[in-house]
Amino acid sequence: MLTVIVQDSKKNIWGTQDADKNFIGRKAILFFDGLDHPGDDQAAGVGYFDIIFLDAIENYDDAFFITADFNFQTALSALLDVQLFEKAVAIANVLKVSGLVDTAQINAPFDIYEDNKLTLFSTGALWAIKDLQTNAAIAVTSIAPNAAGYGDLTANAVAYAALSSGDKIEVYTVLPPALDAAGVKGIETISFIHTKP
Amino acid sequence: MSIQLCGQGGNTGGVKCAVSPDKLQTIAIWGGTLTPSEYATLTAAKTTLVADGKLSKNDDSKLFLLPLRMNMENKKEANTEQTFSNGVKVVAREGLPGYRFSYFTSTAQVKSCVH
Known part of the structure; x- marks a missing residue:
């Protein structure tokens, strides 16, 4: 199990809050598929992953966001x-x-x-x-x-x-x-x- | 008798211009926190998240940026229902939210993500 945050197309960052009103990620599990050879009607190099949020209350009732003026993909690093x-x-x-x-x-x-x-x-x-x-x-x-x-x-x-x-x-x-x-x-x-x- | 005894709900009015989650663009695995003083300003929140992205993968607060998603398919689990003796069905537990994403990638990156 992991905790994740997501950025939507308005740049808002969604997660939840802990007891001290800190902004934190939501509990989730992820599953990554391996890459197959593409079919004749498919382009190569497309992967898939599934995410399941483990706590419906956390995801719906206790969803919180913070505003952002930056794009995850541009500003953050993947090492x-x-x-x-x-x-x-x-x-x-x-x-x-x-x-x-x-x-x-x-x-x-x-x-x-x-x-x-x-x-x-x-x-x-x-x-x-x-x-x-x-x-x-x-x-x-x-x-x-x-x-x-x-x-x-x-x-x-x-x-x-x-x-x-x-x-x-x-x-x-x-x-x-x-x-x-x-x-x-x-x-x-x-x-x-x-x-x- | 007060209807407040029936639950903890409130009045059902909507706030004008309130924000709903929009289309999900990017997911990040993140074990860190933003304190109230950090998320109070755009700059402080960005500084913390950017710094967490540069942490070692062994750090509890590490932020792992996942690839930009392309397509998204809703894979929400079905609600769990119960049936009264007269046949009426009610929702007993809400299904867990889930999604399936596609993203442009390579075999090398997939190997990293899988592990």
């Missing part, structure tokens, strides 16, 4: 998941990192490096590393674009050298709001685990 990964073998404490957006084409994900090499792959403050043996943070010294098509992420040399062979570290970025503020729009990243050789 893409980006799987971070090591694009090439690390050289000592320098990890070769990029990110992939999955696609339906087999073994052909979209690499985000080119679109973000001047932001995400140039700003060390957007990255973090955690030692999975101790959960201690390992400082990121820097990240810089590499002409080979990935970012050179440099971990603190002393901390990396202190790791034993086989030790694992988790590499991740800051959360989407901080990425957005730094000009990295529309993505949320998923960390990867690096094992020290």
Whole structure:
């Protein structure tokens, strides 16, 4: 079960209210159909989903709206998941990192490096590393674009050298709001685990 | 005897120019709230909703924007009826509201939505 709000063609946003008169979503369940091959009289790329509002009272008697001067589709964001990964073998404490957006084409994900090499792959403050043996943070010294098509992420040399062979570290970025503020729009990243050789 | 004892309904007058829900354009899954001070102004409400759209998917207040709908089909559940001994039918429970939407999409997006 989820809570949802809807925007109508007058731009009003419909939901309900809680006991403190906060505006909240209505309880609903959604079901998404998978895509089939279209018939001869159909266009491709049309999907379907069903929504059932679970509380008729909430939906009718307790329906409330707020006015809005913006369009959901224009103003709000739907993020893409980006799987971070090591694009090439690390050289000592320098990890070769990029990110992939999955696609339906087999073994052909979209690499985000080119679109973000001047932001995400140039700003060390957007990255973090955690030692999975101790959960201690390992400082990121820097990240810089590499002409080979990935970012050179440099971990603190002393901390990396202190790791034993086989030790694992988790590499991740800051959360989407901080990425957005730094000009990295529309993505949320998923960390990867690096094992020290 | 006061008819107020029969229920909690009020007078049946309509407010001039009162708003009804219009055609549904977009649905967003949203676990957040807008406080009275936030929905008091257009700017504050927009700021909160836009910020919630940029949250991590693991955040309780995350707003997931669903694709713009194209066609909409009413799929409201039938009311549950009861029958008196003389055959008169009455509504015992109102059916749940439901809709079926179509939207332009791709296989990759459908995979994301399904999961």
